[in-house]
Amino acid sequence: MLEDKKIDRDFSYYDDMILSDIYTQSVDAYLDDNWQKCIDGFEQVIKRYKKYRNAVIQCRKKCKKNVDKFTPIFIDNIDDFHFYEKKVRETLCLLKCNQDYRDIAGLNSLKRLPYEIEKKIMEFVPYEHLHICYYQKNQFQDAANAIFTYLTIHPKHEMSISNLRYYLTLPEVEEAKVKNLEIQKFVKYYMEGVKAYEDELYELAIENFEKSLIIYMDSENDCRIYCEGPFDQGWHPEFTSSVANHFAYCLKCKRSCSLWLNNINGDYQKDLLSSHYNYLQFAYYKLGDIKNTCQAVESYLLFYPADETMINNKMFYSKLPKVQKNLNFFRPREEAVYYVKRQEYELRLLKYISDEFSLIDAKLSTSKNKSDKKSINNEKKAVNHPPPGHSPSSRLVAATDKFLEKKKISRRQFEIEKRLNKTKIIARENELGGKSRYLAEGFLIDSECDSLVQLAKIAAVKGDGYEDNKSPHSKNELFEGLTLGRAALMVYFGLLEPKKLQLFLHSTETARGHVKKFFNLDQELFFTYTHLVCRSALTDLSERDEDVYSHDIHADNCLAIDDNTCLHESPAYTWRDYSAIIYLNDDFDGGEFVFSADPKAQNIQSIIKPKCGRMIGFTADEKNLHGVKGVVKGKRCALAIWFTLNEKYYETERKLAEIILERVMLKGPFKPIKNFKIPLNYEKLLFSRFKEDEILKLLINLS
Structure with a gap:
């Protein structure tokens, strides 16, 4: 106001x-x-x-x-x-x-x-x-x-x-x-509740969170009621059709009410409502109110039944003497039950409407579909060797379900901003001997680096992403890699903790935000490929050969022929515009990153020693020829990330991974047959899951 x-x-x-x-x-x-x-x-x-x-x-x-x-x-x-x-x-x-x-x-x-x-x-x-x-x-x-x-x-x-x-x-x-003049009424109580919670004033925190919950629910109800306004049909339907059309119109409007409420000063917080119950469960516990604690736990689990932390909390509370005497304590609150059931019914109903009317539209457009199939077939013939992260199957899922439509602010934006605030630039162009490059630190802490190295140990495949060549760059090293698609499938089938995929996504998104900010880009920067890679010395070399490179000097979007020539043509990934590498460890010998003025490494401009949380960012063109010195001893692990300004080359596996992660957080992993393993060429499996899993189909339609 x-x-x-x-x-x-x-x-x-x-x-x-x-x-x-x-x-x-x-x-x-x-x-x-x-x-x-x-x-x-x-x-x-x-x-x-x-x-x-x-x-x-x-x-x-x-x-x-x-x-x-x-x-x-x-x-x-x-x-x-x-x-x-x-x-x-x-x-x-x-x-x-x-x-x-x-x-x-x-x-x-x-x-x-x-x-x-x-x-x-x-x-x-x-x-x-x-x-x-x-x-x-x-x-x-x-x-x-x-x-x-x-x-x-x-x-x-x-x-x-x-x-x-x-x-x-x-x-x-x-x-x-400076303030938002249209801030939602419940936000004041929510923020005061968070502050009281952090100050360990649990009684005051509960009072504010309970007020916030009431006002949130009332505000969303008011929004939904306002959606029941007039609707211009644009034609003169039959009585039943007009009722159904108006109902669907109002229902879509009502679905947007939570988006409106969860926009806090431009930052979309998807988990805002459920977080009330998360705060309340601990605050009630600290005050000794175990019954309300258990109800808050069960209410939160309605939103995220597979949330590992809350499941562990429930197990802890269930062992308390008061709870064992009163097993009915774990009953969700009425407003939470009603809200979640209504949400699920509406989502299923909207999907049913979308699916059934799409079938009718398809029947009415048979000739158009035939011409579309021809163009698809022609496109398939033109694609022989898709670049890493862009398999035909993952592209088909993305194209079919309109993944590349612009969205509201990511629900992870707040986490990314926190991470960005902890980073600092330690070297710029002048110190690194060239143009459009920089070095920064603070992207990961030691425990996160250890977790990602462990992820590579569990899930990386030899030569993954490079046509199964186990030593694609150097005969002296073993190359292992993990893509987002493979990691997502492992989470989907319960072979990997969701938190590891979450860290994989979050840390690389922080890198994207940092690169965009450093280079002051006024347009969207898209991921085009993400790879968790490790290089291991096959034998311990007692002395380093300075001429041996783990990865020869190259540019990321052109073919470096000589000092003055870099060809922007296939097989180079010409759409790559920016690159970044986040290092995960330093317990190895060799493996330094180098910038060079020429493709033969005769004029080295700078040498960078890997370290946990350190990131190098640079443009992908001939201004930044670079390579990796041979790993003499041990294993060197890093997150390699490439970005593009061309939305056409968006990394579709990232979007599929996000949807799978959301599915597992909501409903838990899909249980496969005994001794199941992800195949080496996993793309067909990834594609089939989005065609056969009803929950994934629902989530992908809503994304």
């Missing part, structure tokens, strides 16, 4: 105007440089829209409640007439309720907003105008608040980001007072 101004202003001018006219006049004032009228108008739009929306919601809530236990005109429910009678009664109530509000607030107060204008209000477009108007009136703190609010929904809007940065340089703007 906008802050009250110190100077009282007369807004009676707007009393007899409908909301859409106020919006239109405010835009005109903005375009005419009438800054005060722009401010007054848009502030009225925001204020009046909230009143309008709340009036609609309260009216619908009242009418739903009034007909909840109605007595039907005829006692027998013939042809489902009770449902229709209920809706008729609800409609009569809505008409009367709306008229009562108009009698108080004016005849036009509940006139429906045009969709185009309401959409702009809901997307905070008024704040985009307001920040300019505030700025022109020297209200700089208000300007900063307005643009920050706009950014919570449009976090990648470059001009707004630049404007906020500028406002923060002004002496009149206090950074600590």
Whole structure:
């Protein structure tokens, strides 16, 4: 809500105007440089829209409640007439309720907003105008608040980001007072609950989390009720079809309510609701309230039945004397049961609607499908040797299910930001003897490095990713690698802990964020291939041969022929734009990374010694010829990552791995036959799982 101004202003001018006219006049004032009228108008739009929306919601809530236990005109429910009678009664109530509000607030107060204008209000477009108007009136703190609010929904809007940065340089703007003017009401209690929890004030934490839960549930319910608005069918369907269409339209709207609530200042927190129960279970335990502890545990497990930590907590609590005397303590809370059941029913229903109507559309488009098949067949003929991470099967899954559509902020963004804050650059271009390169530390801690090295020991395949060649770079070394697709399948079949795949994904995503930030990229940077690799000396060499390389000097996106020639053509991976390597250990001899001015390593520019958590980042072109010196003794492990600016070459196995991880966290792993092993060429198996596993199919459709 906008802050009250110190100077009282007369807004009676707007009393007899409908909301859409106020919006239109405010835009005109903005375009005419009438800054005060722009401010007054848009502030009225925001204020009046909230009143309008709340009036609609309260009216619908009242009418739903009034007909909840109605007595039907005829006692027998013939042809489902009770449902229709209920809706008729609800409609009569809505008409009367709306008229009562108009009698108080004016005849036009509940006139429906045009969709185009309401959409702009809901997307905070008024704040985009307001920040300019505030700025022109020297209200700089208000300007900063307005643009920050706009950014919570449009976090990648470059001009707004630049404007906020500028406002923060002004002496009149206090950074600590910059706030989201549309923050959800429950967030205040949630944040106070987190603070009290961290301060070990568990009674206060419980009080705040319980308040937050109530307001969250009420807010989502209000949002869902508001979704039950008009729907332009665009045609004249039969009675039954019109009811079904309108129902599906409202249901899709209701599904977005949790997205709206879980956007905290532009950061999407998928686990926000379930985290209430996570905090509550420990806070109640610290206060000795074991019954509420167990209920919170069981409530959390409704959201994530396979969560390893919470399962262990449940086992611990179940051994307490109080719990053993009262085995019925582990009962989930009613609001959690209702919420999760409703979510699952809606997801299944939407999937059913999507699947069944897609089949009908397919039958109506037979000729189109035939031509599509021809183009697919032609495409298959053109692809002989797919690059690592881009098998035909994984591409097909991604293409079929529209994986490459733009999404909201990743649920892992908060974790990535925390990791990025712990990193530091230790060498730049000058120290490394070239251009577009840098060295940083702090991407992983020792225990995480050990975990990833252990992952390689458990799951890496000899020569994996390089056509089964066990020594693709040097005859003196054994090369072992692990792709995300193979790691995901191992998690799926219960052969690997989910946390190891999670660490694999998180650490490499941190690298992507760091590379994008360092090179100040103003466009999206996509993963194109990720590889956990280890190189082991086949024999301990007593003396190093300086001319022996584990990986010869090369560029990552072109063929380095001589000092002045690097060919951007096949078989080079020409779409690779940036590269990064995160090192996992240093308990070996040799294996240094080198930058060279030429492909024959006659002019070495810099040498980098691997170390846990150290990362080298650079452009993938001829400016950064590089190689790896031979490993003399021991095993050298690292995460090798390549990035692209071309979305066409996005690493589809990463997306498949994320979906599999979500499936396992929700429902646990799929149990295979005894002595099951992931095949060397695993792509067909990965593809088949997304065709046969109903849960994966559901998740992939929702992603």
